[in-house]
Amino acid sequence: MKKEYFAEKGFLGAAILSASATVLILIFMIFLGFPLFRDGQFYTLLTTSWNPDKGLFGIYPMLAGTLSIVFLSLCWAFPLSLGASALISVIAPPGFSKFCKKTVQMLTGVPTVIYGFVGVFLLVPFIREMFESGSGMSILSASLMLSMVISPTMILVFTDTFESIPASYSAAADALGATPVQKFIYVILPYSRRGIFSGLILSVGRAMGDTLIALMLAGNAVAAPGSILDSARTMTAHIALVIAADFDSIEFKTIFAAGIVLYLFTASLILLVRIIGRMDMNSR
Amino acid sequence: MKPSAVEIFIKYFAWLCGLLLMSASILIISYLLFKGVPGLGLSLIFGDTSPVDAFLLRRQVLTGLFPAMAGTCLLVLLAVGIAIPVGIAAGIYLAEYSSGDIKSFFSLIYDILAGVPSIVIGLFGFSLAISLHHYVREIYPCLLISALALAFLVLPYLIRTTQFSMESISPEIRLTAPALGATKLQNIAYVLFPRSLPGIASGVILAVGRCTEDTAVIMLTGVVASAGIPGSLLSSYEALPFYIYYISSQYRDAYELQTGYGAALILLIICACLFLAAFYLKNRLINRMLYRQ
Numbered sequence: 001m002k003k004e005y006f007a008e009k010g011f012l013g014a015a016i017l018s019a020s021a022t023v024l025i026l027i028f029m030i031f032l033g034f035p036l037f038r039d040g041q042f043y044t045l046l047t048t049s050w051n052p053d054k055g056l057f058g059i060y061p062m063l064a065g066t067l068s069i070v071f072l073s074l075c076w077a078f079p080l081s082l083g084a085s086a087l088i089s090v091i092a093p094p095g096f097s098k099f100c101k102k103t104v105q106m107l108t109g110v111p112t113v114i115y116g117f118v119g120v121f122l123l124v125p126f127i128r129e130m131f132e133s134g135s136g137m138s139i140l141s142a143s144l145m146l147s148m149v150i151s152p153t154m155i156l157v158f159t160d161t162f163e164s165i166p167a168s169y170s171a172a173a174d175a176l177g178a179t180p181v182q183k184f185i186y187v188i189l190p191y192s193r194r195g196i197f198s199g200l201i202l203s204v205g206r207a208m209g210d211t212l213i214a215l216m217l218a219g220n221a222v223a224a225p226g227s228i229l230d231s232a233r234t235m236t237a238h239i240a241l242v243i244a245a246d247f248d249s250i251e252f253k254t255i256f257a258a259g260i261v262l263y264l265f266t267a268s269l270i271l272l273v274r275i276i277g278r279m280d281m282n283s284r
Numbered sequence: 285m286k287p288s289a290v291e292i293f294i295k296y297f298a299w300l301c302g303l304l305l306m307s308a309s310i311l312i313i314s315y316l317l318f319k320g321v322p323g324l325g326l327s328l329i330f331g332d333t334s335p336v337d338a339f340l341l342r343r344q345v346l347t348g349l350f351p352a353m354a355g356t357c358l359l360v361l362l363a364v365g366i367a368i369p370v371g372i373a374a375g376i377y378l379a380e381y382s383s384g385d386i387k388s389f390f391s392l393i394y395d396i397l398a399g400v401p402s403i404v405i406g407l408f409g410f411s412l413a414i415s416l417h418h419y420v421r422e423i424y425p426c427l428l429i430s431a432l433a434l435a436f437l438v439l440p441y442l443i444r445t446t447q448f449s450m451e452s453i454s455p456e457i458r459l460t461a462p463a464l465g466a467t468k469l470q471n472i473a474y475v476l477f478p479r480s481l482p483g484i485a486s487g488v489i490l491a492v493g494r495c496t497e498d499t500a501v502i503m504l505t506g507v508v509a510s511a512g513i514p515g516s517l518l519s520s521y522e523a524l525p526f527y528i529y530y531i532s533s534q535y536r537d538a539y540e541l542q543t544g545y546g547a548a549l550i551l552l553i554i555c556a557c558l559f560l561a562a563f564y565l566k567n568r569l570i571n572r573m574l575y576r577q
Contacts, residue, residue: 007469008381014373015382015390018443021436022397025408032411083301091298100302107309109559110552111497113525117548118312120532121319148308155305181291209401211500216532236403236500243410243504259407266399274392 033256045257050222057254061224065232070207072143077151085158090184107152116216119145133229137219140228146213150203161195162188194280198273205269211236320549323542344512354513355521360495363434371439375446398440406504409433425506428517433501438491449483486565493558499525524551
């Protein structure tokens, strides 16, 4: 059958085309940022500071900015999500838990730019008044808002994990007279260790890849941050801000370095989640 | 038996977290409603031009949101139009034709694509534009490049939703047509694909939502603060989410700020409607799609 053959090849072609997008993105960035890779310049870029007047174009401050915002936002979001998903899966009465879950699902659909917009006019002035320092655009403001952005996703991953425990485990705990909270602590949590870890890693990827929140709320200063009330620039924001510069300048090339670092980092996080998933399959 | 201190603590902590999250989201949305609703109205969208003139492109809308909304609409149509055929075909391949190592290789690659930050995809679009510019002078970052980059962004969603909804068809249905002598392609075309349409449709709607809200990709690939209605695929354009971003940092007076609140509210309403539609179509598959890895 000729038709069958061509259909299969067509579907395969689409699959290859989509897969090549993934590779193409990396190749383009390496190609355009190529001068950076000569004489180990790439490594130097990651460790030096940004000071165009002195001819220094390192992206270390952006790396530090990204890591501190991501870390701090996870510090808020992780306990919050764990608590909220415990509430949804175990503790709340069925009606309320369903309502909570629906709300959380809706929250994943809220555009990031709206969180940023509300952050600029609501959170930033609040932080400014409260700590009476600077403009209020700081790592603290960005991380608080970013935790609002990543929490819904994390909660959904966690609740899915909590609800996937085998019925026999759950029934055994019930039969022994465990209260819902006891069941959560002694049965569900230990069983969901890997799922929780995967959810956490996925959220790191999302937090890292987010541009708008940091761009709008973190103030975009190019110095390496010293405290959580300092302004900082993330790698994503750096890409967005430098794009207008002269195409041939070294300044412009650095955004490809930032892009490559982001790409490789998120790709390895996905790989890690994969490996954990495999381990999970084997251990059952 | 009295519950231990740890148990009591966990119980209260969970309630605290839930309420904190709820109140934060209620605060954000009610703030937007409070600030945005008073400004809603036809003049917010069309300025002082009449809606009929604006739609027929007889007069340019200078102060309203109309060009931004039109730009977003065109962009979304174009991006989803590019992504749908490729995404669905790749999804069908993954669900029906591949297996074993090839399948897990492809799905790993798509997972990685889904995880690539949108700004990096934007950077790719931008690099593509400047590389093409060497050969074709007319190409700058423009509507077409943005649509292409956005298509890359939503491809993994479409592939996954197609794959999941096809794979979740029960074996009885899956085997009926082949038992009657249908070929594999006939089975896909007449049974499996129609059966999985609700799932695919909800994936498409979510992809539309992603394209509507995304700001990082279009920022690098041709969106500008004021351009009017785009005249061709190669011209720059305005978009709603970029307008909101732009206003938040560059507003000059109270009127512009009010327009910004209005724009944010409109975007929120559009996304909520899309979301409810996707939800209505299929809520079994939805959690996995929402992970947005």
